Amino acid sequence: MRVAIVGLGIIGASTARALTLADAHVTVFERTAPGAGTTGTSFAWINSHKKNPLAYHELNVAGVREHEALGEEGGDWFFPAGNLEWAHGPDMASLTADVEGLLGRGYPVEWISPRRAGELVPDLRMPPGVRDVAWYPKEGYVLPAALLARLWGEARDLGAELRCPAQVTGVTDEGGGASVTLSSGATEHFDTVVLAAGRWSEALAASCGLPLPMADPEAAGSATVGLLGYTVPLPARVGRVLTTPELNVRPDGGGRLVIQGLDLDADADPANVPSPEGEHARELCARLRTLVAGTEAARLESLRVGQRAMPADGRTVAGYGAAGGVYALATHSGITLGPLLGRLAAQEIVSQRTSPLLAGFRPGRFAGVAKESLAPLAPARFAGQQ
Known part of the structure; x- marks a missing residue:
């Protein structure tokens, strides 16, 4: 299986690692530099603290456990110090x-x-x-650059290819496959394209007809x-x-x-x-x-x-678009959830085994929903809210 990933932050690197472990041929397109988006400006607190509703709490609890399991394999990037x-x-x-x-x-x-x-x-x-x-x-923190090195380094060792700088300007969901169009005008075809572009996800998703509204990452003083x-x-x-x-x-x-x-x-x-x-x-x-x-x-x-890369309703997005060739990942809890989301996405893409943990977070919930109808997200102003 040939899979393209757009974006090389924690989410993209984790997905690349998991896909290569599942014997997929992975190509990652990164427009500037690895970790140049939200990954490089994160408080990087690993927790399921004030994560509501219950399904989101449970997803983050599983995310913490994924860090623990990955940490048992070694590396100086995760510190479950409380x-x-x-x-x-x-x-x-x-x-x-x-x-x-x-x-x-x-x-x-x-x-x-x-x-x-x-x-x-x-x-x-x-x-x-x-x-x-x-x-x-059981809470803790990670060093984002060290975690990115761990995830992407293993993916690269297993054969993942990085194209950087390479700006993806459009994605086409062909049903049974997908393609990416680059700023050079070239088009490349894959079995699946994974969107892991963080706060740039909305425009790319829209290019293939996938509604993925994101809170404005440029709005001064906002939740993002x-x-x-x-x-x-x-x-x-x-x-x-x-x-x-x-x-x-x-x-x-x-x-x-x-x-x-x-x-x-x-x-x-x-x-x-x-x-x-x-x-x-x-x-x-x-x-x-x-x-x-x-x-x-x-x-x-x-x-x-x-x-912050925040879907407009504040909840994680993980799953296929309607035609089945494009898989979207977008979340505010990218550091906590990164290793888990990468593994679950690879499972769904390669093995076609759906994860019950992701059932409440599919992008299809935005179908027919006007972005303007979604309530603005409240900024975090007190301890624990972010």
Whole structure:
């Protein structure tokens, strides 16, 4: 079977790996560079935290397990170190309800004391007044570039071919096959074409008559954009994810930290990326100094505007278009779900065995639905929402 994949982020690389393991002949078309889209600007927190409805929660739980299974094969990209979260004032009721709901689903979470939280993160400066901390021991983070190297490296070792730079401008679903048209004007035919183009998915899907509305990735202050600060190496002992009212934090290797203040995302604008020495950078670093000891000299090496690949209804898309030659993958939870979605997509493409986990996420749900009729997605502004 000859399969083309459009896009080489985590989703595309995972699908390429799984397809080559299933003996498919894989060609990947990437228009700029591997990981140049959302993969390169992700907080990369592995979780099924506030993932609703239940089917989406279960899909993300399976995604976490897929990382665990892949991690057992070796590699330094997945760190299941856990996550600490707390809330202030009236937001504590919301956090308590979230924890109770997760416990009802059998999700690993427990309440611990601030003292215990300090044992888990030795340099944590717990804000005064916090009495209870939610501890999610099975959550963690990945280093996106290292994960991409793992997935694509194995696919390449098994014979997958990369065309880069190669811009796909159109896709044709021929029923029993599909083709891609390149910016050069050339057309190439395959048994199946997989769309793994992230925030560029809508236009490509439309070119073959597949409705796949995506939330606008350029809309300043919307649910699709967010600020991510990448610090210089710091002598701070932070080995876990922190999702707090003031700041989200995860390690990024070599003493660096990735930091995110969700309320500041209201100012995120892909057309106007803030300076790593500007007002937003100073605010992020000030919050980090308050939260973590050893960060007194904190400054940012870069401040990026992440652009999330979000289907317009907020739910993952995974499945064939109506004619059966094009398979679409698009999701906001690309880091958590990447290895799982790649394996399940390959299973459906090569073995034609449908996955019940994907039953509620088919692109056919958008048939006959006007994009304008879908409610705008609410931006994440509080801990755990993103």
